[in-house]
Amino acid sequence: MTDSTLLKRAEAVRHFNRFYTKHIGALHESLQKSAFSLTEVRVLRELLHGTATTATEVARNLGLDSGYLSRLLTSFERHGLITRRQSDADARQSLLTLTDEGRAAYEPLDAAAIEEVCAVLTRLSDAEQEQLIAAMQAIEALLNR
Template sequence: MDTLHDGGNDDRIAAVRRFNRFYTRKIGVLEQHLLESPFTLTEARVLFELAHRGGALAKEIGAELGLDAGYLSRIVQAFTEQGLITRKPVPSDRRQFELALTAKGKQAFSRLERASHDEVSKMIAALPAGGGQRLVAAMTTIERLLDNTATRPEVTLRTHRPGDMGWVVQQHGALYARE
C-alpha cells in the first residue's frame, strides 16, 4: 500500500496546507512589505535576529533562518548601504563578518516590533473569551510537534486516569511484600 498517498494522509496534508494558506494570509506575510514597513518578511527576520542577539556573525544568522548565503549577502549589503547595520570582519577569520544594528537599525526594528505587537494584540482582542489562551496553547502544540530540534522530556506528567491509583497501590503492595 502506498502510505504516502493513503486517504488519511492526504486529508492531513490538505488540512496542513489549508492552515498554512489561511495563516500566511491572516498575518499578512503575502504582502510585498511586512506591516506597512519598507521590509520584506525575510529582512524583518534578519533585523529581529540582530536585535535579539546584539551582534552575530552573518553565517549564524543565515543558519538560523535557513537563508542562502548569496541572498543574505544582498540583504546585508542593502542594510549596510541604508545605514541600518554595521559589519566588521572577524579578526580570526576575515571571511566572516560580525553584524550589529546601528541606532537607525534599532529604530527601524523598534517600529517593526511595535507594529507587530499591535497587530497581534488586535487579533487576540477580536477572539471570544478564553480564545487567546486556546490560540496560544494550540500554537505551542504546533511548535512542539514540528520542532525536530526540541528535546523530549524523559518523563511526561499528566492527570490521573481511571485505574492509575489502583496500579500505584498494587505496585506499592508488591514492593512492600518484597521488603
C-alpha cells in the same frame, strides 16, 4: 494508515497553511507601508536581539539562502543600518551589529506588529487566547521533533 488517510491529512495541513499565511499577510499590512520586506524585518530582529552575530548564524536561524542574505546585508550596510567587523575568532566571518539607525528603523515596525497581534488577541476571551497559544506551542513542539 492508508494512502487516502495520509492524503486527507496532507490536504488538511495545506488548508491550514493557506489559512494561516492569509491571516499573517493581513497582520503585516503595516510592512507594506514600510521600505522593508518581512524577511528584512526578520533579519533586523535577529540582529537587534543578538540571536545571531554572523551572516552564517542569521542564514541558519531564518533558513535563508546565503547569497540572498549577502545582498540584503550589503544593502543594509550601504544604508547605515548595520556595521560589519572581522571576527577575532574566525577571520572568514564578519560580526554584524545593528546601528542606531538600524534600531530606529526596526522599532516602529516591531511596535506595529505587536499592536496588530494584540488587536487579534483582544477579539478573543482570555480562555481562547490561552487555547490559541497552547495550540501554537503544540504545533511547534510536534514539528520540531
